[in-house]
Amino acid sequence: MNRPAPRLPPWIAHALSAQRGPVPWSAVVRGALAAGPLLLAGVLAGRTSLGVVAALGAMLAGVNDRPGSRRASVGRLGLPALAGAAGLLAGSYAGRHTGAVTLTLLLTLLGLLGGAVSAVGPVASAVGTQLLVTSALGAGMMLPEPGWESALLYLAGAGWLLGLRLLLPTPSSAARGARLGYRFDGERAAVAGVYEAVAALLDAAGTPGATARRAALTAALDQAQDALAGPRLRRHAGSAAERRLHAQYAAALPLAEAATALAWAERPVPARAGEGPRRLAVAVRAGVRATGPLPAPARTVPALRALDDALLRAAEAFDSGEGGRLHTRRRGARALLRIVLGAGGREYGFRVAASFGASAALAQALHRTGWYGPHPHWYWLPATAVFLVKPDLGPLVSRVLSRAAGTVLGALVFAGVAAVVPRPGGLIAVVALCGALIPVAARHFAALTAVITALVLALLMVGGEPGASWNRIGETLLACALVLIAGHLPVPGERAGGVRARLTVAADAAYTYLAHVLDEPGERARRWTLRRDAYRTLAEAQAAIGRAAAELPALARHTEGTAEVAATLERLVDTTTACAVHLDDTGSLDLRHRERLEQLFTELAARRRRAGLGTADGGRTPEGLSGAISRAGRKETGVTHIR
Structure with a gap:
């Protein structure tokens, strides 16, 4: 043996x-x-x-x-x-x-x-x-x-x-020539990385690697957000190249949302579903508007219909080069x-x-x-x-x-x-x-x-x-x-305060995102902002938890159980994204979505207690969201959008 x-x-x-x-x-x-x-x-x-x-x-x-x-x-x-x-x-x-x-x-x-x-x-x-x-x-x-x-x-x-x-x-921009505007190479690479991450997540849907691909998509979105958030060197709206990159980034957000919903469903999707995002990534890297024909995925379920609609909107955004913003909340x-x-x-x-x-x-x-x-x-x-x-x-x-x-x-x-x-x-x-x-x-x-x-x-x-x-x-x-x-010195208050503070912020962002999806499902711009905030704060909390877990046992014991809380929050945010896509298409939550939310709330409360985190956060709590979940399930059905 x-x-x-x-x-x-x-x-x-x-x-x-x-x-x-x-x-x-x-x-x-x-x-x-x-x-x-x-x-x-x-x-x-x-x-x-x-x-x-x-x-x-x-x-x-x-x-x-x-x-x-x-x-x-x-x-x-x-x-x-x-x-x-x-x-x-x-x-x-x-x-x-x-x-x-x-x-x-x-x-x-x-x-x-x-x-x-x-x-x-x-x-x-x-x-x-x-x-x-x-x-x-x-x-x-x-x-x-x-x-x-x-x-x-x-x-x-x-x-x-x-x-x-x-x-x-950079060497690559010098090889292509200055006419492409090498000043935006970093932004182009970051935005193209988002489309490639969307395609990789679609390929991994229904497989054990989907969770890691979704985390990679979050990292790609964070990098693109940072790349585009630098100071404008012009007083007004910036150059046409800048506006086009912002529009291309904004067009990737509904694609990322649909891909996350498809991965949440745990079912494989047709292989051609990832071809459209890959062609968009090639266009971004080349700095061109024309994307060529984009293969349309089958429109058999709400998330695939959302993916198809997002591809159409992305093609329009690439052609016009206008519109879109970062969808990020600035901390005052x-x-x-x-x-x-x-x-x-x-x-x-x-x-x-x-x-x-x-x-x-x-x-x-x-x-x-x-x-x-x-x-x-x-x-x-x-x-x-x-x-x-x-x-x-x-x-x-x-x-x-x-x-x-x-x-x-x-x-x-x-x-x-x-x-x-x-x-x-x-x-x-x-x-x-x-x-x-x-x-x-x-x-x-x-x-x-x-x-x-x-x-x-x-x-x-x-x-x-x-x-x-x-x-x-x-x-x-x-x-x-x-x-x-x-x-190793004792400090006033709780040990591992940095980890706990980041986890509290992540939980607050997750609850705020879910509350918005349930209360205002049609308001997409703010939804994408809150979704980005939820995933970003969660990634920061998980990074802090990972560092703390690699400490000596005398220090690592103060963060025991926090990784399980973060994993549950991650599933809650994924489920919220799937709910948002389903609400867009049908106007109500089905039984599977409601049961998954309630199950996650129960699991989250138990894991928070075991980690010594209590049950409440600074924002909306699961208890306060239960009524909104019930109302979302009682809304009229049969309102599937005509496309």
Whole structure:
């Protein structure tokens, strides 16, 4: 009898896993042209320290240079860079004009702010990270220039990379020619990805892979939404190409809705059903209006009729190139403040403040004792703690193991390279090479740490500091120990507040979506907005739950049962989508839809109790929706739309 192979604990398996995908050659080229040339310019101009600061700005912006549209990169790279410049300015003046105790207190308060803000989302997390890292650098490096000058050069370095991101064409767009408007390559790829995901879900309908395909469709819609949500560079409605992309995205929403309803029914659909979305995807990627004839699916059930209608509307939208919007709810200042001050923001802020403040105090104490040896600056310890304490970067123990391994590898490799390359030319080449490797190394935290360690050590050596690789290893190990302690400290209120807060938001969005479908089934524009909100918040909650599940058992136990709650919510949102399509076609819910909703409500209540989440959320509750379900089942039937 064959025994199953032993499985690694989640906290070890996560540390050994890495993302996969094609090499982002465009980002590699930008990385090579960013920090290295800026450092070279500073050396040639006789202002090496300013070249180092500008290269640091470009390097940290390069960490945030991920795939996506050019317009979306304005916020993704620009907002963290602004925060980094502010942190460098504040740290520089605080380091010059305050004592050790006051400086530690100020950095701790910054840690509280940066951690709480990081709970809002990925861009906000990058904002918090750069704010804290640069405040430690500004306070510890003691640059010869005034703080405002260093901040401007840091911002210029990040702006240089952002300019490369906006202006350089990708290899594929250069091959096709500029007439297609390469500025929108990222948007085209994202929207085409939605149509391809719709086709893949249709192919998987009635198979065990349908759930994974539906999750992939949600991810594709999220990416397209982000790609199109960047700032408009024109005052009015934008160019015809922009309007056409928005129309094509909006036309994909009813297709996604119909495909989800067909997958929910758990029955295979005709193979030709996916051909129409695939042809639409080809047209989007090519930047053309004409889609050619679209094969019509059989109109035997409500969801197939909805799919056929959605294909017809999509063909019209492609021809006209007008209409459509993102169908996303923008969070106002009050909603963002609730997240920052909520359970997730408080727990996040407490842990970051504890780690950042303690590491800054310890680093300054070691600095006064002369432990640092040949390099007199103490910023490495708190800056390392910032990256280690961020839960959105992965589970705690995985971050610690990866950071320790990456720092040792990067420091040892750099020590060997620095011993043989000429200075400063060879070190500048190391900076350029590491900048090019960042987009590839970002697939694993250890690899990214190794590359950044070598890059920073090269920058510091060009700036006149000794390499001090062994000191950096020791400081990193100290930061790992501090963050492990801070990560296991009890916090006021519930543990795993971030996970619970995201799950509560997802449940509220799911109930609001269902309430709208039952109360106002004919109002489709708002329905699509609420549907996007429900799936997006659910995906964010599931990502947070997955990270928490890979923690050490002492931490993972605080989120036990939340994955089952999220899975039930996912089925509830899928069922709501199927109800919406059925109501459009017949005007009432049949017995199967009503029974599935009631079954999910019962299951959800039981799983929430087992997870210690209670039974109520901030919005509509299952109890309040039961009456709406009954009313939807009593509506007149026989109102199938004439098409």
